Amino acid sequence: MSSSQYIKGNTLATSGAIINVDRLVNFLKSNTNITRLILRYSKINYEGIKELAKLAHLTSLDLSCNCVGTEGAKILASGNLINLTSLDLGGNEIGDEGVEALASGNLTSLTELKLYDNKIGDRGAKALASGNLQKLILLSLGWNEISNEGAEALAASGNLKNLITLKVYDNSINYRDVQTLASGNLVRLTSLIYNYCSIDETLPKNVLPQLKRKCNKRKIGEEPDSKLSEVQTSLHFDSKGFKAI
Template identity: 35%
Template sequence: MSKRNRQDFENHQFINSEEIFTNNNNNMEEKAKFVKLEKEIFSYDVCFEIISMLDDSWFILNNCTLISKQFFNVIRERSKLVIKFKKKFTEKRVELFMKSQFMNSIVNVKFSSWLLDSFERAEFISEMKQLTSLNIYNNRIGDVGAKYINEMKQLTSLNIGGNRIGIKGAKLISEMKQLTSLHTYNNRIGDEGAKYISEMKQLTSLDIGGNQIGDEGAKLISGMKRLTSLHIYNNRIGDEGAKLISGMKQLTSLNIGVNEIGDEGAKLISGMKRLTSLQIYNNRIGDEGAKYISEMKQLTSLNIGGNELVMKELN
């Protein structure tokens, strides 16, 4: 692995899927030269413990799988893989992935932006039966793609941001009652789509930014009592919406930037005593509103840039 690729893995904890599946596809048995042992030296449990001490999945797949058939089987049956897809999909790549013996070992997948022409081409994702986390942001999958994802009942974390899923897609995603974390930013769902998302009462983390849901959408989202983290930026929310959001006393993290919140809204937000992280940038907050925010002594992270503070000082 090049120094650059290794650094990428260390930073992101992802492995390059092209290398994995090229080396571990249906030609694996032809390429691999397994060590022939008269008997197994270690039990399967001991082999798994050895493998578990390694945190480099690339190394495991491209080296440990070649030690013996026993190690190969242990990795295939017990290892949990985290993969990042970086290259444009072709029919050949999809074919290789579908034939891989490690499909059921994958628990976490992330797609880089703009890899898919349509979700049908990557329908193989639904074959990853152990997948619990999927990040497919900015891939233009639309409501058709949302339909495929809707069928993945084992997912607990989903980032489907920037995919133009619309109201229909929001409805489909809202049926995934096993999800606890959802990112559905920049999807044109409006307040009608927000209504469907608000029915996901099990969510603890939600990013619904950039969907123009307005105060009506904020009202719907404010009823999600299990949320501890909410990103609701760029949604045309004013002081009335801020009042509704401020009633979510369980929140510890809130991004309500790029809205239309003034001093009154800032006062209301300042009453959220459990918040430790607040992003309230690019609103209409002046010195008075800043004073209220400054009283939130429990905050460990704050972004209040892009408001009217400097302008008021100059005037």
């Protein structure tokens, strides 16, 4: 891989490329103007993560759909990424233990954290709710295994009060606990992105048929960056409550 061909401005981005991580890290150490690193679908594993975690000048790191795993998440959490404000670990099977490490590690400058499709349950949600990621503005937890217990922990969090956007689509959270999230301690929250594929009779009967039809058309893939997929509903709410749009 020739790093220069993937650079635009302060960003080095690639998807599916074969990467020599040692060579890449050496290149980035000599080119600290590159602060945003996107390495999707590149089979980066634990050994590669150890090198990337040394890059203190990075502000944004996207390792979605790699082989980070629990141990890789621990390395990132304990590394030297002190200036990192955005981290995307979607599709890396980091699990609850990996989330616990991230929530209690050195990544205290994070404002955006994407953990969709990572086999995260209530234990991981509770760790995020009580961790040291107080600067988070966006938290993405779609395609995981979080239930009402985890949703209630997030809603009651005293450490996520700066959160503006929360994505919890395709979990096991019922309609009532969406309301709990909307009315809890997340006082700055203005966008709750959610779908009802896991919902049964807790959903109002006049809403259920249409949403079930949408769920049957579900397509699994990367988390959309700019607009909602067909099955996702954005709930925007104020002091009077919230409504689906």
